[in-house]
Amino acid sequence: MIEKVIERVKELLEGGEIKGFVGLCNKNGHTAPYLFTEVAELDHLVVGDFQNPGDARYPLNKLLIDLYRAYPEEKFGVLVRGCDERGLNDLYVWNQLTPKNVVAVGIPCPQELADACGCPKPYPDNSVAEPIAEGAEAQDLIRMEALGVKERFTQWMEVFSKCIKCYGCRDICPMCFCKECSLELDELIPRGEMPPEIPIFHLVRAVHMAGRCIDCGLCNEACPVDIPLRTLYKKVGDIVYRKFNYRPGFDKGKSPLNVLENK
Amino acid sequence: MGDCHYLYGNVATEKRIKFMKQLLEFVGIEGERLRRKWVSSAEAPEFVEEITDFVNTLKALGPSPLKREQKPDQPSAKVAVA
Known part of the structure; x- marks a missing residue:
């Protein structure tokens, strides 16, 4: 190849x-x-x-x-x-x-x-070679969804609390192109406070990934404390697809969360 | 919808709340803790009724799971979840 x-x-x-x-x-x-x-x-x-x-x-x-x-x-x-x-x-x-x-x-x-x-499409349309793999199911998401609400809370809080606020997830993200980042706004995320307030730090990022995350999983690989960020953003993508029938990177047109028309 | 003082404000809100409720559920916070209701400034009784109902719902749910995560020296959790 x-x-x-x-x-x-x-x-x-x-x-x-x-x-x-x-x-x-x-x-x-x-x-x-x-x-x-x-x-x-x-x-x-x-x-x-x-x-x-x-x-x-x-x-x-x-x-x-x-x-x-x-x-x-x-x-x-x-x-x-x-x-x-x-x-x-x-x-x-x-x-x-x-x-x-x-x-x-x-x-x-x-x-x-x-x-x-758990990649939905592990090959590009514009490729030098034919696909060699099929899309896979997101097992991590399925596992997490099978748990009860209390158990999910415990698990997420446990992993979020390990965060060292390195901003690695944001810095490696190919879809994070904003010049100003909410995660650096003192009013939302006070500077110098460690660990960052949970779950708000991670949820702010998760919300900003809605209609934007293309599920490459680099955040997951970059995280030094192994927070399963990909699972979180997969869910974000899942909600946007189910509720608004939109998949970033697949569908042409803007994210429904950014379109100010009544659709 | 679309009849908002802030033009498309309610349209954007409707989408975000729909999304947020599900995200909260996924991280283990009951979606019922987030509620959206359209009430005009001239509808005081409706507002009171809604808030009373919301308070009752929250009381039935019990304290927020986030409360236990709070450090004792912090007066309140700065989260947008009741």
Whole structure:
């Protein structure tokens, strides 16, 4: 699959269609996000998986937003998985990127990763290869919903209380593009107070994910104290889908929670 | 609906409350603790009736589970849940 990605990126760079390609680079044994601008550099391009699925996933779309803000006229390529492509679609809806400035080079995820993620669509439409996995059910959500209200409360409060307020979930989130963040408003989240007030800190973020979260799960991976944030935001997505029939990244059009018409 | 002093205020509220009730349930806080009712400033009796009913509901539910999470030195939990 990697050859196909390199081939496609080479084509795009040589043809001058894109100014650079936001992908993953492996150098000195480390994988990190990288902006490829020369064909010669592509020897170091990787797609992230070595032994296990999802060894290295990064919010590449987030870097793309920064590039777009700095170079609004230029066109860049980006490596996407199914979730990243949902992210691109949603970022277009939110006017953080425009399709004419982006060329997505997609890769499908293996079943093992799709299952671990409970991913609804582990492959992008715009892909260098055919899908190799099917959408999986969100087992974590099903488990949590099976519990009683009191038990859920105890479990959530227990995990929320571990929060060290590192803002890792927000900082890694490809859909967190606001210039001002409610989680830094003193009136809501007093500065210097540790741990943050629970559950309000996490619920503020959860509410802001409504109609926006594309379920990539990077927050979950970034959390140093293993708060199952993905489960929480999966529920958020589930409510928005059931109540308003809207799925960010799948459906065109704005989030029903942001549309001020009577629909 | 749509007849709001704040233009679309009630439309936005209706959506948010629908959403929030379910989210609260999911994190273990009874959805009945959040209630939305449209009452105009000229409808004092309706307001009183609604609040009385809400208070009765809350009394039946018992203290909020969040109360037990509160530290003793904090006078009140700053949450928008009754």
